[in-house]
Amino acid sequence: MRIARLGCLLLLFGCSVTAQAKMVRHAVVWSQGGVHFHSVLIYDDATPAKRPGLLMVPNWYGVNAAAIKKAEMIAGRRYVILLTDMYGQHVRPASTAQAQLAVKPLYGDRTLMRKRMAAALGQLKAQATKAPIDLHRLAAIGFCFGGSAVLDLARSGAAIAAVVSFHGALTTDNPALARHIKARVLAMNGADDTWTMPDVGKFMDEMRGSPADWEFVVLGHAQHCFTEVGENSPGCRYDAAASARSYRLMHDWLAHAFAGTP
Secondary structure (H helix, E strand, C coil), X not given: CHHHHHHHHHHHHHHHHHHHCCEEEEEEEEEECCEEEEEEEEEECCCCCCEEEEEXXXXXXXXXXXXXXXXXXXXXXXXXXXXXXXXXXXXXXXXXXXXHHHHHHHXXXXXXXXXXXXXXXXXXXXXXXXXXXXXXXXXXXXXCHHHHHHHHHHHCCCCCCEEEEECCCCCCCCHHHXXXXXXXXXXXXXXXXXXXXXXXXXXXXXXXXXXXXXXXXXXXCCCECCCCCCCEECCEECCHHHHHHHHHHHHHHHHHHHHCCC
């Protein structure tokens, strides 16, 4: 009877510890070029074990409730994620028109985009003193506009293991930058994405001229925005099957990149 009671107590204690574990959100702020950025560090504190750090750039709506929810889903207990503000703390688009205005300066000045990505990567590394980040396992992931941003981070020669772009624009201002790529590059786009697929040929030529271990995946019948829950407009539509498949590919790509295996 005492053993049974002890077992119940241990079970209850274990449940209480699990219940106390939570998804942590910490504000991470910095300034660059007179602009103040407000990003969010996200991870599960259920275990103090060090895990890979991911720089995550959301779609063109930037850091908002939907992006935080997505970052928490991806982070789970696998990763520590810095959800990155690319616009500045006072720019939070609430409509398509506002989002178009927000991304325009960065698409128009890719050097500026790369500088902001480099600063964000530095901030992710700096969080290793506060969060369980393994600095030997760093990568970047991005969605739509964020996919463009992480590809530009790779082109800058950032010393990270991998980048993963989901339905991101594939264009670049300078294809020759690809020779600097150190990260393993995975880009995933929908076969019916009329916004990005016209650029596939140039992107593949760019990657062929790089030293990168790269892969371009076309997801059948998927349109732009296939991971964006709730999107359902012409040319931009959530696709649950394509989304789930792309996340599985991401986890596999990152695991091999961190392990140093093909």
